[in-house]
Amino acid sequence: MTASPDATAALLPLGIFFAALLLFGSGLVWARHRDRQERIQTILEKIEPWAGSRDAAEAWYRNYPIAALGDLTAADLVAQGRADDVLTYLAHIEAGGYS
Numbered sequence: 001m002t003a004s005p006d007a008t009a010a011l012l013p014l015g016i017f018f019a020a021l022l023l024f025g026s027g028l029v030w031a032r033h034r035d036r037q038e039r040i041q042t043i044l045e046k047i048e049p050w051a052g053s054r055d056a057a058e059a060w061y062r063n064y065p066i067a068a069l070g071d072l073t074a075a076d077l078v079a080q081g082r083a084d085d086v087l088t089y090l091a092h093i094e095a096g097g098y099s
Contacts, residue, residue: 039083043074046090 047057065071
C-alpha cells in the first residue's frame with residue numbers, strides 16, 4: 001500500500017518538526033553536560049592548590065561533606081545544580097572565611 005501524494009505532503013512537515021525537536025533537544029543536553037563539566041573543572045582548579053594534588057582535589061570533591069551546605073559533598077551539590085553554591089563557598093574560604 002502506497003501513501004497518496006497528499007498524505008505524504010501532509011506528513012512531511014511533521015517529520016521535519018520532529019527531526020528539529022530531536023536535534024534541538026540533543027543540543028540542549030550536550031550544552032548542559034558541557035557546562036556542568038566546565039563547572040566541575042573550575043571547582044577542582046580552586047581546590048587543587050590547597051588539596052596538594054589533582055587526585056586529592058577530586059577526592060575532596062567527591063567525599064568531603066560541606067557542613068555549611070547541608071553536609072553534602074561538592075559532587076552532590078553540582079549534581080543538584082548548585083555549583084554556584086560550591087563556588088561561593090570556596091570564594092568565602094579563599095577570602096579567609098571559616099569552613
